[in-house]
Amino acid sequence: MRRVYMDHSATTPVRPEVVEVMLNCLTEKFGNPSSLHYFGRLGRRALDEAREKVANAIGAKPEEIVFTSGGTEADNMAIHGVAMLNQNRGNHIITSAVEHHAVLNTVKALGKQGFTVTILPVDKYGMVSVEDLANAITDKTILITIMHANNEVGTVQPIKEMAALAKAKGVLFHTDAVQSMGKIPVNVDELGVDLLTISGHKIYGPKGVGALYIRKGTRWRQSLFHGGAQERLRRAGTENVPGIVALGKACELAVQELDKEAVRLTGIRDKLIQEVMEKIADVRLTGHPTKRLPNHASFCFEFIEGESMLLSMDMKGIAASSGSACTSGSLEPSHVLLAMGIPHELAHGSIRLTLGRDNTMEDVDYFIENMVPIVERLRAMSPLNPDSEFDFEENCADCKISSSCHL
Amino acid sequence: MYSEKVMDHFENPRNVGEIADADGVGLVGNPTCGDIMKIYLKIDNDVITDIKFKTFGCGAAIATSSMVTEMAKGKTLDEALRLSNQSVAEALDGLPPQKMHCSNLAADALHAAIDNYREKQK
Ligand SMILES: Cc1ncc(COP(=O)(O)O)c(C=O)c1O
Ligand code: FES
Numbered sequence A: 001m002r003r004v005y006m007d008h009s010a011t012t013p014v015r016p017e018v019v020e021v022m023l024n025c026l027t028e029k030f031g032n033p034s035s036l037h038y039f040g041r042l043g044r045r046a047l048d049e050a051r052e053k054v055a056n057a058i059g060a061k062p063e064e065i066v067f068t069s070g071g072t073e074a075d076n077m078a079i080h081g082v083a084m085l086n087q088n089r090g091n092h093i094i095t096s097a098v099e100h101h102a103v104l105n106t107v108k109a110l111g112k113q114g115f116t117v118t119i120l121p122v123d124k125y126g127m128v129s130v131e132d133l134a135n136a137i138t139d140k141t142i143l144i145t146i147m148h149a150n151n152e153v154g155t156v157q158p159i160k161e162m163a164a165l166a167k168a169k170g171v172l173f174h175t176d177a178v179q180s181m182g183k184i185p186v187n188v189d190e191l192g193v194d195l196l197t198i199s200g201h202k203i204y205g206p207k208g209v210g211a212l213y214i215r216k217g218t219r220w221r222q223s224l225f226h227g228g229a230q231e232r233l234r235r236a237g238t239e240n241v242p243g244i245v246a247l248g249k250a251c252e253l254a255v256q257e258l259d260k261e262a263v264r265l266t267g268i269r270d271k272l273i274q275e276v277m278e279k280i281a282d283v284r285l286t287g288h289p290t291k292r293l294p295n296h297a298s299f300c301f302e303f304i305e306g307e308s309m310l311l312s313m314d315m316k317g318i319a320a321s322s323g324s325a326c327t328s329g330s331l332e333p334s335h336v337l338l339a340m341g342i343p344h345e346l347a348h349g350s351i352r353l354t355l356g357r358d359n360t361m362e363d364v365d366y367f368i369e370n371m372v373p374i375v376e377r378l379r380a381m382s383p384l385n386p387d388s389e390f391d392f393e394e395n396c397a398d399c400k401i402s403s404s405c406h407l
Numbered sequence B: 001m002y003s004e005k006v007m008d009h010f011e012n013p014r015n016v017g018e019i020a021d022a023d024g025v026g027l028v029g030n031p032t033c034g035d036i037m038k039i040y041l042k043i044d045n046d047v048i049t050d051i052k053f054k055t056f057g058c059g060a061a062i063a064t065s066s067m068v069t070e071m072a073k074g075k076t077l078d079e080a081l082r083l084s085n086q087s088v089a090e091a092l093d094g095l096p097p098q099k100m101h102c103s104n105l106a107a108d109a110l111h112a113a114i115d116n117y118r119e120k121q122k
Helices: A016-027 A038-058 A071-085 A101-111 A130-136 A159-168 A241-279 A306-315 A335-339 A361-381 A393-398 B004-011 B059-072 B077-081 B085-091 B097-121
Strands: A065-068 A092-096 A116-120 A141-145 A172-176 A195-199 A210-214 A283-285 A296-301 A350-354 B024-029 B036-044 B047-056
Touching: A016 A241, A038 A065, A038 A195, A038 A241, A065 A071, A071 A101, A071 A141, A071 A172, A071 A195, A071 A210, A092 A101, A101 A116, A116 A130, A130 A159, A159 A172, A241 A283, A241 A296, A241 A361, A306 A350, A306 A361, A306 B004, A306 B059, B004 B059, B024 B097, B036 B059, B036 B097, B047 B059, B047 B077, B059 B085, B059 B097, B077 B097, B085 B097
Parallel strands: A092 A116, A092 A141, A141 A172, A172 A195
Antiparallel strands: A065 A210, A195 A210, A283 A296, A296 A350, B024 B036, B036 B047
Protein backbone atom coordinates (compact mmCIF):
# COMPACT_ATOMS: atom_id res chain seq x y z
CA MET A 1 0.00 0.00 0.00
CA ARG A 2 1.10 3.51 -0.71
CA ARG A 3 2.06 5.33 2.50
CA VAL A 4 1.81 9.08 2.78
CA TYR A 5 3.16 10.51 6.01
CA MET A 6 1.64 13.92 6.75
CA ASP A 7 2.33 14.13 10.46
CA HIS A 8 5.74 15.80 10.59
CA SER A 9 4.70 18.08 13.46
CA ALA A 10 4.28 14.95 15.58
CA THR A 11 7.69 13.63 14.64
CA THR A 12 10.01 13.09 11.67
CA PRO A 13 12.17 10.21 10.43
CA VAL A 14 15.86 10.56 11.23
CA ARG A 15 17.87 11.54 8.15
CA PRO A 16 20.51 9.07 6.98
CA GLU A 17 23.27 11.71 7.34
CA VAL A 18 22.18 12.13 10.95
CA VAL A 19 22.03 8.40 11.61
CA GLU A 20 25.58 8.11 10.32
CA VAL A 21 27.11 10.61 12.75
CA MET A 22 24.97 9.21 15.53
CA LEU A 23 26.11 5.62 14.97
CA ASN A 24 29.71 6.74 15.05
CA CYS A 25 29.14 8.08 18.58
CA LEU A 26 27.52 4.85 19.71
CA THR A 27 30.36 2.63 18.60
CA GLU A 28 33.59 4.59 18.06
CA LYS A 29 33.35 7.85 19.95
CA PHE A 30 31.62 6.24 22.90
CA GLY A 31 33.73 7.83 25.63
CA ASN A 32 32.25 9.79 28.51
CA PRO A 33 33.01 13.46 27.79
CA SER A 34 33.97 13.91 31.45
CA SER A 35 36.74 11.28 31.22
CA LEU A 36 40.28 12.44 30.94
CA HIS A 37 41.55 9.72 28.56
CA TYR A 38 41.60 9.46 24.79
CA PHE A 39 38.05 8.04 24.59
CA GLY A 40 36.72 10.77 26.82
CA ARG A 41 38.44 13.40 24.72
CA LEU A 42 36.81 12.03 21.56
CA GLY A 43 33.42 12.28 23.23
CA ARG A 44 34.18 15.78 24.47
CA ARG A 45 35.23 16.91 21.00
CA ALA A 46 32.05 15.49 19.46
CA LEU A 47 30.02 17.31 22.10
CA ASP A 48 31.80 20.61 21.51
CA GLU A 49 31.33 20.39 17.76
CA ALA A 50 27.65 19.66 18.15
CA ARG A 51 27.25 22.62 20.49
CA GLU A 52 28.86 24.85 17.91
CA LYS A 53 26.54 23.59 15.17
CA VAL A 54 23.42 24.15 17.25
CA ALA A 55 24.62 27.61 18.29
CA ASN A 56 25.40 28.56 14.68
CA ALA A 57 21.99 27.40 13.53
CA ILE A 58 20.21 29.88 15.82
CA GLY A 59 22.77 32.69 15.89
CA ALA A 60 23.93 31.98 19.44
CA LYS A 61 27.29 31.41 21.11
CA PRO A 62 28.19 27.79 21.95
CA GLU A 63 28.33 28.50 25.69
CA GLU A 64 24.71 29.66 25.56
CA ILE A 65 23.47 26.18 24.58
CA VAL A 66 22.45 23.54 27.16
CA PHE A 67 21.52 20.08 25.91
CA THR A 68 18.44 18.44 27.35
CA SER A 69 16.32 15.32 26.93
CA GLY A 70 14.00 17.15 24.54
CA GLY A 71 11.65 20.07 24.10
CA THR A 72 9.66 19.24 27.21
CA GLU A 73 12.67 19.33 29.50
CA ALA A 74 14.00 22.52 27.90
CA ASP A 75 10.63 24.25 28.41
CA ASN A 76 10.42 23.09 32.04
CA MET A 77 14.00 24.07 32.70
CA ALA A 78 13.66 27.54 31.15
CA ILE A 79 10.49 28.47 32.99
CA HIS A 80 11.28 26.90 36.34
CA GLY A 81 14.84 28.22 36.36
CA VAL A 82 13.77 31.82 35.73
CA ALA A 83 10.94 31.59 38.24
CA MET A 84 13.18 30.21 41.01
CA LEU A 85 15.94 32.77 40.60
CA ASN A 86 13.68 35.81 40.26
CA GLN A 87 11.19 35.13 43.04
CA ASN A 88 12.54 38.01 45.06
CA ARG A 89 11.84 40.40 42.15
CA GLY A 90 8.31 39.35 41.38
CA ASN A 91 6.00 36.40 41.01
CA HIS A 92 4.06 37.09 37.83
CA ILE A 93 4.39 34.90 34.73
CA ILE A 94 2.67 35.53 31.40
CA THR A 95 1.97 32.87 28.80
CA SER A 96 -0.63 32.22 26.10
CA ALA A 97 -3.65 29.94 25.86
CA VAL A 98 -2.26 28.03 22.87
CA GLU A 99 1.08 26.88 24.31
CA HIS A 100 2.22 23.28 24.21
CA HIS A 101 1.46 21.44 27.45
CA ALA A 102 5.18 21.40 28.23
CA VAL A 103 4.89 25.17 28.79
CA LEU A 104 1.28 25.51 29.89
CA ASN A 105 1.41 22.82 32.56
CA THR A 106 4.78 24.04 33.86
CA VAL A 107 3.40 27.55 34.27
CA LYS A 108 0.20 26.22 35.83
CA ALA A 109 2.23 24.15 38.30
CA LEU A 110 4.07 27.32 39.36
CA GLY A 111 0.67 28.96 39.72
CA LYS A 112 0.02 26.49 42.55
CA GLN A 113 3.31 27.40 44.21
CA GLY A 114 2.77 31.07 44.87
CA PHE A 115 3.24 32.49 41.38
CA THR A 116 0.53 34.51 39.66
CA VAL A 117 -0.19 33.47 36.10
CA THR A 118 -1.73 35.38 33.21
CA ILE A 119 -2.80 33.27 30.25
CA LEU A 120 -3.25 35.56 27.27
CA PRO A 121 -6.16 34.84 24.94
CA VAL A 122 -5.75 34.48 21.17
CA ASP A 123 -7.81 35.67 18.24
CA LYS A 124 -9.66 33.38 15.83
CA TYR A 125 -6.38 32.67 14.02
CA GLY A 126 -4.61 31.62 17.21
CA MET A 127 -2.62 34.84 17.32
CA VAL A 128 -1.61 36.56 20.57
CA SER A 129 -2.06 40.33 20.55
CA VAL A 130 1.00 42.46 21.33
CA GLU A 131 -1.32 45.01 22.90
CA ASP A 132 -2.81 42.39 25.25
CA LEU A 133 0.71 41.49 26.29
CA ALA A 134 1.61 45.13 26.92
CA ASN A 135 -1.44 45.49 29.13
CA ALA A 136 -0.70 42.31 31.05
CA ILE A 137 2.83 43.23 32.15
CA THR A 138 3.02 44.52 35.72
CA ASP A 139 5.95 45.48 37.90
CA LYS A 140 5.75 41.96 39.34
CA THR A 141 6.20 40.27 35.94
CA ILE A 142 9.40 38.24 35.74
CA LEU A 143 8.84 36.00 32.72
CA ILE A 144 6.91 35.89 29.47
CA THR A 145 6.80 32.57 27.63
CA ILE A 146 5.08 32.49 24.24
CA MET A 147 5.69 29.95 21.51
CA HIS A 148 7.20 30.90 18.16
CA ALA A 149 4.90 28.74 16.04
CA ASN A 150 1.94 26.67 17.13
CA ASN A 151 2.05 22.90 16.73
CA GLU A 152 -1.67 22.42 16.13
CA VAL A 153 -2.59 25.26 13.80
CA GLY A 154 0.79 26.49 12.54
CA THR A 155 0.23 30.15 13.44
CA VAL A 156 3.47 32.13 13.81
CA GLN A 157 3.43 34.60 16.70
CA PRO A 158 4.89 38.14 16.57
CA ILE A 159 7.78 37.15 18.85
CA LYS A 160 10.06 39.98 17.79
CA GLU A 161 7.55 42.66 18.82
CA MET A 162 6.65 40.89 22.05
CA ALA A 163 10.26 40.26 23.04
CA ALA A 164 11.11 43.93 22.40
CA LEU A 165 8.29 44.91 24.69
CA ALA A 166 9.55 42.53 27.37
CA LYS A 167 13.05 43.86 27.06
CA ALA A 168 11.88 47.46 27.45
CA LYS A 169 10.15 46.46 30.69
CA GLY A 170 13.06 44.39 31.95
CA VAL A 171 11.14 41.12 31.75
CA LEU A 172 12.74 37.87 30.55
CA PHE A 173 11.32 36.29 27.41
CA HIS A 174 11.28 32.58 26.55
CA THR A 175 9.99 31.10 23.33
CA ASP A 176 9.31 27.49 22.40
CA ALA A 177 10.71 27.21 18.86
CA VAL A 178 10.24 23.44 18.60
CA GLN A 179 7.90 23.75 15.61
CA SER A 180 9.47 26.76 13.88
CA MET A 181 13.03 25.44 13.90
CA GLY A 182 14.03 24.37 10.41
CA LYS A 183 10.78 25.69 8.89
CA ILE A 184 11.25 29.45 9.21
CA PRO A 185 14.34 31.44 10.30
CA VAL A 186 15.03 31.11 14.03
CA ASN A 187 17.67 33.58 15.21
CA VAL A 188 17.92 34.53 18.86
CA ASP A 189 19.10 38.09 18.17
CA GLU A 190 16.61 38.67 15.36
CA LEU A 191 13.84 37.50 17.70
CA GLY A 192 15.39 39.23 20.71
CA VAL A 193 14.60 36.40 23.12
CA ASP A 194 16.47 35.44 26.31
CA LEU A 195 15.63 31.74 26.26
CA LEU A 196 14.62 29.46 23.40
CA THR A 197 13.69 25.78 23.17
CA ILE A 198 14.37 23.35 20.31
CA SER A 199 13.82 19.60 19.97
CA GLY A 200 15.63 17.02 17.83
CA HIS A 201 12.83 14.81 16.60
CA LYS A 202 10.89 17.52 14.80
CA ILE A 203 13.87 18.34 12.56
CA TYR A 204 14.86 14.86 11.34
CA GLY A 205 16.93 14.14 14.44
CA PRO A 206 16.26 11.52 17.10
CA LYS A 207 13.72 11.62 19.91
CA GLY A 208 14.86 12.34 23.44
CA VAL A 209 17.25 15.17 22.71
CA GLY A 210 16.76 18.92 22.62
CA ALA A 211 18.44 22.13 23.63
CA LEU A 212 17.76 25.26 25.62
CA TYR A 213 19.37 28.50 24.55
CA ILE A 214 20.08 30.78 27.52
CA ARG A 215 21.36 34.24 26.60
CA LYS A 216 24.59 35.10 28.39
CA GLY A 217 23.85 37.01 31.60
CA THR A 218 20.23 35.88 31.84
CA ARG A 219 18.94 35.56 35.40
CA TRP A 220 18.30 31.84 35.17
CA ARG A 221 19.53 29.02 37.32
CA GLN A 222 19.41 25.28 37.16
CA SER A 223 16.61 24.24 39.49
CA LEU A 224 15.25 20.83 38.48
CA PHE A 225 18.02 18.22 38.44
CA HIS A 226 20.52 17.53 41.18
CA GLY A 227 23.60 15.63 40.16
CA GLY A 228 26.94 16.00 38.43
CA ALA A 229 28.57 19.09 37.02
CA GLN A 230 27.81 18.44 33.36
CA GLU A 231 26.83 21.22 30.96
CA ARG A 232 28.70 23.70 33.17
CA LEU A 233 26.43 22.95 36.12
CA ARG A 234 23.35 23.69 34.08
CA ARG A 235 22.14 20.15 33.42
CA ALA A 236 23.31 17.19 35.48
CA GLY A 237 23.67 13.75 33.95
CA THR A 238 26.10 12.13 31.50
CA GLU A 239 25.51 13.79 28.17
CA ASN A 240 23.51 11.91 25.54
CA VAL A 241 26.42 12.26 23.13
CA PRO A 242 24.94 10.29 20.20
CA GLY A 243 21.69 12.25 20.46
CA ILE A 244 23.46 15.57 20.88
CA VAL A 245 25.75 14.96 17.90
CA ALA A 246 22.67 14.00 15.88
CA LEU A 247 20.92 17.18 16.98
CA GLY A 248 23.94 19.20 15.85
CA LYS A 249 23.91 17.58 12.43
CA ALA A 250 20.13 17.93 12.10
CA CYS A 251 20.33 21.65 12.95
CA GLU A 252 23.14 22.19 10.47
CA LEU A 253 21.21 20.52 7.65
CA ALA A 254 17.93 22.19 8.57
CA VAL A 255 19.44 25.64 8.28
CA GLN A 256 21.38 24.86 5.09
CA GLU A 257 18.23 23.71 3.34
CA LEU A 258 15.72 26.03 4.95
CA ASP A 259 15.15 28.54 2.17
CA LYS A 260 14.76 26.00 -0.60
CA GLU A 261 12.66 23.62 1.47
CA ALA A 262 10.38 26.38 2.75
CA VAL A 263 9.55 27.43 -0.81
CA ARG A 264 8.93 23.83 -1.86
CA LEU A 265 6.75 23.04 1.15
CA THR A 266 4.77 26.27 0.81
CA GLY A 267 3.91 25.22 -2.74
CA ILE A 268 2.66 21.82 -1.63
CA ARG A 269 0.83 23.28 1.38
CA ASP A 270 -0.96 25.89 -0.69
CA LYS A 271 -2.08 23.30 -3.21
CA LEU A 272 -3.29 21.10 -0.35
CA ILE A 273 -5.27 23.91 1.28
CA GLN A 274 -6.72 25.09 -2.01
CA GLU A 275 -7.83 21.62 -3.09
CA VAL A 276 -9.36 20.72 0.26
CA MET A 277 -11.35 23.95 0.32
CA GLU A 278 -12.43 23.51 -3.31
CA LYS A 279 -13.25 19.83 -3.40
CA ILE A 280 -14.84 19.33 0.02
CA ALA A 281 -17.81 21.35 1.27
CA ASP A 282 -18.21 22.65 4.82
CA VAL A 283 -14.53 22.74 5.75
CA ARG A 284 -12.74 25.53 7.56
CA LEU A 285 -9.05 26.28 7.60
CA THR A 286 -7.77 26.68 11.16
CA GLY A 287 -4.88 28.94 12.06
CA HIS A 288 -3.69 32.05 10.28
CA PRO A 289 -4.21 32.06 6.49
CA THR A 290 -0.75 33.51 5.74
CA LYS A 291 1.25 33.82 8.97
CA ARG A 292 1.60 30.07 9.29
CA LEU A 293 4.37 27.49 9.02
CA PRO A 294 5.19 26.58 5.41
CA ASN A 295 4.52 22.87 6.05
CA HIS A 296 1.32 23.22 8.03
CA ALA A 297 -2.30 22.77 6.93
CA SER A 298 -5.09 22.27 9.46
CA PHE A 299 -8.83 22.10 9.04
CA CYS A 300 -12.12 21.43 10.73
CA PHE A 301 -14.50 19.23 8.77
CA GLU A 302 -18.07 19.88 9.82
CA PHE A 303 -20.50 17.13 10.90
CA ILE A 304 -17.85 14.41 11.29
CA GLU A 305 -15.35 13.45 13.95
CA GLY A 306 -11.56 13.46 13.75
CA GLU A 307 -10.69 9.98 14.97
CA SER A 308 -13.02 8.30 12.50
CA MET A 309 -11.37 10.36 9.74
CA LEU A 310 -7.90 9.36 10.95
CA LEU A 311 -8.84 5.67 11.04
CA SER A 312 -10.26 5.88 7.53
CA MET A 313 -7.18 7.74 6.27
CA ASP A 314 -4.89 5.20 7.92
CA MET A 315 -6.62 2.43 5.98
CA LYS A 316 -5.51 4.25 2.83
CA GLY A 317 -1.98 4.66 4.14
CA ILE A 318 -2.34 8.34 5.03
CA ALA A 319 -0.97 9.42 8.42
CA ALA A 320 -2.24 12.63 10.03
CA SER A 321 -3.49 13.83 13.42
CA SER A 322 -6.50 15.44 15.04
CA GLY A 323 -7.40 17.62 18.00
CA SER A 324 -10.67 15.78 18.54
CA ALA A 325 -11.58 14.78 22.07
CA CYS A 326 -11.87 11.19 20.88
CA THR A 327 -8.14 11.12 20.12
CA SER A 328 -6.97 12.98 23.20
CA GLY A 329 -7.79 10.42 25.85
CA SER A 330 -9.11 13.26 27.97
CA LEU A 331 -12.58 13.62 26.42
CA GLU A 332 -11.76 17.25 25.74
CA PRO A 333 -11.00 18.62 22.32
CA SER A 334 -7.76 20.52 21.77
CA HIS A 335 -7.25 23.49 24.11
CA VAL A 336 -5.75 25.37 21.17
CA LEU A 337 -8.86 25.10 19.00
CA LEU A 338 -11.15 25.98 21.91
CA ALA A 339 -8.99 29.01 22.77
CA MET A 340 -9.45 30.18 19.19
CA GLY A 341 -13.20 30.23 19.78
CA ILE A 342 -13.88 27.17 17.63
CA PRO A 343 -17.02 25.49 19.01
CA HIS A 344 -16.66 22.03 20.54
CA GLU A 345 -18.58 20.25 17.79
CA LEU A 346 -16.33 21.75 15.14
CA ALA A 347 -13.14 21.10 17.09
CA HIS A 348 -14.08 17.41 17.11
CA GLY A 349 -13.73 17.41 13.34
CA SER A 350 -10.19 18.78 13.27
CA ILE A 351 -7.48 17.32 11.08
CA ARG A 352 -3.84 18.44 10.97
CA LEU A 353 -1.67 17.71 7.94
CA THR A 354 1.98 18.58 8.38
CA LEU A 355 4.32 18.15 5.45
CA GLY A 356 7.97 17.27 5.32
CA ARG A 357 10.96 16.37 3.18
CA ASP A 358 9.37 13.17 1.89
CA ASN A 359 6.12 14.77 0.64
CA THR A 360 5.44 15.69 -2.98
CA MET A 361 2.70 17.33 -5.03
CA GLU A 362 1.53 13.80 -5.93
CA ASP A 363 0.89 13.16 -2.24
CA VAL A 364 -1.65 15.98 -2.32
CA ASP A 365 -3.42 14.33 -5.27
CA TYR A 366 -3.42 11.00 -3.41
CA PHE A 367 -4.75 12.67 -0.28
CA ILE A 368 -7.60 14.45 -2.08
CA GLU A 369 -8.48 11.35 -4.09
CA ASN A 370 -8.96 9.43 -0.84
CA MET A 371 -10.24 12.14 1.47
CA VAL A 372 -13.23 13.12 -0.67
CA PRO A 373 -14.89 9.68 -0.40
CA ILE A 374 -13.90 9.34 3.28
CA VAL A 375 -15.68 12.57 4.15
CA GLU A 376 -18.65 11.57 2.02
CA ARG A 377 -18.95 8.17 3.71
CA LEU A 378 -18.70 9.55 7.25
CA ARG A 379 -21.13 12.37 6.52
CA ALA A 380 -23.64 9.87 5.19
CA MET A 381 -23.41 8.16 8.58
CA SER A 382 -23.65 11.35 10.61
CA PRO A 383 -26.89 12.60 12.16
CA LEU A 384 -25.54 16.14 11.74
CA ASN A 385 -25.95 18.14 8.56
CA PRO A 386 -26.39 21.79 7.61
CA ASP A 387 -30.08 21.67 8.59
CA SER A 388 -29.92 19.52 11.68
CA GLU A 389 -31.13 21.23 14.75
CA PHE A 390 -31.43 19.15 17.82
CA ASP A 391 -33.06 20.02 21.03
CA PHE A 392 -30.61 18.43 23.38
CA GLU A 393 -31.31 20.28 26.52
CA GLU A 394 -33.75 17.75 27.86
CA ASN A 395 -31.22 14.98 27.18
CA CYS A 396 -28.43 16.82 28.89
CA ALA A 397 -28.67 14.91 32.14
CA ASP A 398 -27.95 11.67 30.29
CA CYS A 399 -24.89 12.99 28.59
CA LYS A 400 -21.88 11.61 30.38
CA ILE A 401 -19.44 12.53 27.68
CA SER A 402 -17.71 15.69 28.65
CA SER A 403 -17.20 17.82 31.70
CA SER A 404 -17.13 20.97 29.64
CA CYS A 405 -20.67 21.02 28.31
CA HIS A 406 -21.76 24.65 28.17
CA LEU A 407 -25.47 24.10 27.71
CA MET B 1 -5.78 -0.23 19.60
CA TYR B 2 -9.13 -1.55 18.35
CA SER B 3 -10.12 -5.22 17.98
CA GLU B 4 -10.69 -6.70 14.52
CA LYS B 5 -14.42 -6.76 15.21
CA VAL B 6 -14.46 -3.03 15.98
CA MET B 7 -12.57 -2.29 12.78
CA ASP B 8 -14.92 -4.51 10.80
CA HIS B 9 -17.97 -2.69 12.12
CA PHE B 10 -16.28 0.65 11.54
CA GLU B 11 -15.42 -0.22 7.94
CA ASN B 12 -18.68 -2.01 7.14
CA PRO B 13 -21.24 -0.64 9.53
CA ARG B 14 -24.54 -2.56 9.54
CA ASN B 15 -27.89 -0.79 9.39
CA VAL B 16 -26.73 2.75 8.69
CA GLY B 17 -29.46 5.17 7.74
CA GLU B 18 -32.83 6.50 8.72
CA ILE B 19 -36.36 5.09 8.80
CA ALA B 20 -38.80 7.67 7.49
CA ASP B 21 -41.88 6.26 9.26
CA ALA B 22 -40.09 5.00 12.36
CA ASP B 23 -42.17 3.86 15.33
CA GLY B 24 -39.54 5.03 17.77
CA VAL B 25 -36.54 7.36 17.54
CA GLY B 26 -33.81 7.75 20.17
CA LEU B 27 -31.26 10.51 20.24
CA VAL B 28 -28.46 10.72 22.79
CA GLY B 29 -25.32 12.73 23.16
CA ASN B 30 -24.74 16.34 22.53
CA PRO B 31 -22.87 18.14 19.78
CA THR B 32 -21.08 20.30 22.32
CA CYS B 33 -19.82 17.30 24.22
CA GLY B 34 -18.83 15.48 21.09
CA ASP B 35 -20.71 12.35 20.30
CA ILE B 36 -24.24 11.88 18.98
CA MET B 37 -26.21 8.74 18.18
CA LYS B 38 -29.63 8.51 16.67
CA ILE B 39 -31.49 5.20 16.45
CA TYR B 40 -34.67 4.53 14.45
CA LEU B 41 -36.95 1.55 15.19
CA LYS B 42 -39.68 -0.24 13.31
CA ILE B 43 -41.74 -2.26 15.78
CA ASP B 44 -44.33 -4.95 15.16
CA ASN B 45 -46.03 -6.76 18.04
CA ASP B 46 -43.39 -5.59 20.49
CA VAL B 47 -40.62 -6.99 18.27
CA ILE B 48 -37.96 -4.85 16.61
CA THR B 49 -38.40 -5.65 12.93
CA ASP B 50 -36.10 -2.97 11.55
CA ILE B 51 -33.46 -0.71 13.06
CA LYS B 52 -31.18 1.97 11.63
CA PHE B 53 -28.63 4.35 13.10
CA LYS B 54 -26.74 7.54 12.43
CA THR B 55 -23.69 8.44 14.49
CA PHE B 56 -21.29 11.31 14.91
CA GLY B 57 -18.24 10.10 16.79
CA CYS B 58 -15.07 8.08 16.84
CA GLY B 59 -14.40 4.61 15.44
CA ALA B 60 -15.70 3.00 18.63
CA ALA B 61 -18.86 5.10 18.55
CA ILE B 62 -19.62 3.98 15.01
CA ALA B 63 -18.77 0.33 15.73
CA THR B 64 -20.90 0.19 18.89
CA SER B 65 -23.85 1.77 17.08
CA SER B 66 -23.55 -0.79 14.33
CA MET B 67 -23.23 -3.64 16.84
CA VAL B 68 -26.19 -2.55 18.93
CA THR B 69 -28.43 -2.50 15.85
CA GLU B 70 -27.37 -6.04 14.97
CA MET B 71 -27.95 -7.25 18.50
CA ALA B 72 -31.36 -5.60 18.82
CA LYS B 73 -32.85 -6.65 15.50
CA GLY B 74 -35.51 -9.36 15.96
CA LYS B 75 -35.56 -8.96 19.73
CA THR B 76 -38.62 -8.10 21.78
CA LEU B 77 -38.56 -4.68 23.40
CA ASP B 78 -38.00 -6.18 26.84
CA GLU B 79 -35.07 -8.23 25.55
CA ALA B 80 -33.64 -5.18 23.83
CA LEU B 81 -33.92 -3.16 27.02
CA ARG B 82 -31.70 -5.72 28.71
CA LEU B 83 -28.87 -5.07 26.23
CA SER B 84 -26.27 -3.15 28.16
CA ASN B 85 -23.22 -1.20 27.13
CA GLN B 86 -21.19 -4.03 28.66
CA SER B 87 -22.76 -6.61 26.36
CA VAL B 88 -22.20 -4.35 23.33
CA ALA B 89 -18.54 -3.90 24.23
CA GLU B 90 -18.14 -7.64 24.82
CA ALA B 91 -19.71 -8.48 21.47
CA LEU B 92 -17.02 -6.30 19.89
CA ASP B 93 -14.28 -8.24 21.73
CA GLY B 94 -13.77 -5.31 24.08
CA LEU B 95 -13.00 -1.63 23.78
CA PRO B 96 -10.03 0.40 25.01
CA PRO B 97 -10.87 1.69 28.51
CA GLN B 98 -11.05 5.34 27.45
CA LYS B 99 -13.63 4.36 24.82
CA MET B 100 -16.10 2.61 27.12
CA HIS B 101 -18.35 5.67 27.15
CA CYS B 102 -18.97 5.21 23.40
CA SER B 103 -20.67 1.85 24.00
CA ASN B 104 -22.57 3.49 26.80
CA LEU B 105 -24.02 5.81 24.24
CA ALA B 106 -25.11 3.03 21.86
CA ALA B 107 -27.18 1.14 24.44
CA ASP B 108 -28.58 4.44 25.70
CA ALA B 109 -29.70 5.41 22.19
CA LEU B 110 -31.47 2.08 21.75
CA HIS B 111 -33.22 2.42 25.10
CA ALA B 112 -34.19 6.00 24.29
CA ALA B 113 -35.78 4.84 21.03
CA ILE B 114 -37.78 2.17 22.86
CA ASP B 115 -38.89 4.70 25.48
CA ASN B 116 -39.94 7.03 22.68
CA TYR B 117 -42.07 4.25 21.14
CA ARG B 118 -43.71 3.35 24.44
CA GLU B 119 -44.37 6.99 25.16
CA LYS B 120 -46.22 7.26 21.88
CA GLN B 121 -48.30 4.13 22.65
CA LYS B 122 -49.78 5.65 25.77
C1 LIG C 1 5.58 23.26 20.43
C2 LIG C 1 6.15 22.06 21.09
N1 LIG C 1 6.84 22.19 22.25
C3 LIG C 1 7.37 21.14 22.88
C4 LIG C 1 7.24 19.86 22.39
C5 LIG C 1 7.82 18.72 23.16
O1 LIG C 1 9.05 18.32 22.65
P1 LIG C 1 9.63 16.88 23.04
O2 LIG C 1 8.75 15.89 22.36
O3 LIG C 1 11.03 16.89 22.47
O4 LIG C 1 9.63 16.77 24.50
C6 LIG C 1 6.55 19.67 21.19
C7 LIG C 1 6.39 18.32 20.60
O5 LIG C 1 5.37 17.66 20.74
C8 LIG C 1 5.98 20.79 20.54
O6 LIG C 1 5.28 20.65 19.40
S1 FES D 1 -17.15 9.19 20.21
FE1 FES D 1 -15.67 10.35 21.26
S2 FES D 1 -14.43 8.86 22.15
FE2 FES D 1 -15.90 7.73 21.12
